[in-house]
Amino acid sequence: MTIAYEWRADFDNAALDALHADGFGHPLARTDWRERLERHSLGWVCAWEDDSLIGFVNVAWDGGVHAFILDTVVARHRRAEGVGAALVATAAREARAAKCAWLHVDFEEHLRPFYFDACGFKETTAGLIGL
Template structure:
């Protein structure tokens, strides 16, 4: 298996929608992911094993120094194989090259080991308001 990670790599909506549904436990929503990331994101990273999309992370930003990881997802059969760590490292590199100084991520407690140990984030105080 040779996995290729691409900053702002091409993908199709149906494939990402299916991967996102698998990763987040919801049915496909028919989202126009391509339009969404092109309109709102600094970049995104796709992980491909051949033609198969096996991972994705979106990098939103504030237009300045801060970037934010959202929608990090890895195919179920490849979780724990380092794919997510490489997605995040590629996203961090892309944000750094774009001039960002900070990369933020929010996550559920069960993902602490991944983000804090495997990816090198440090804990911070943050807030969340449900809308």
């Protein structure tokens, strides 16, 4: 298995929508990912196996020194193989190269081992308002 990780990769909206639906267990949404990412993101990382999109992470930002990991997703048949951690590592490297000082993430409790152990995030105090 050879997987390539690409920053700000060109991708097909339908392929990313299918990966997102598979990874998060929801119906296809027909999202215009390209428009959304171009407007709100510092960048994104795609993981490719041959010509298939098997992983993705979005790096949103505040236009300054704060970047935010969103939508980390790996195809179900490639989970637990290090693909997600490699996506996040690539995102962190590229955010650092863009002069960001902080990379934030929030997640559900069951993802704690992934983000803290596999990706190296540290626990911090944060707040959240459910809208």
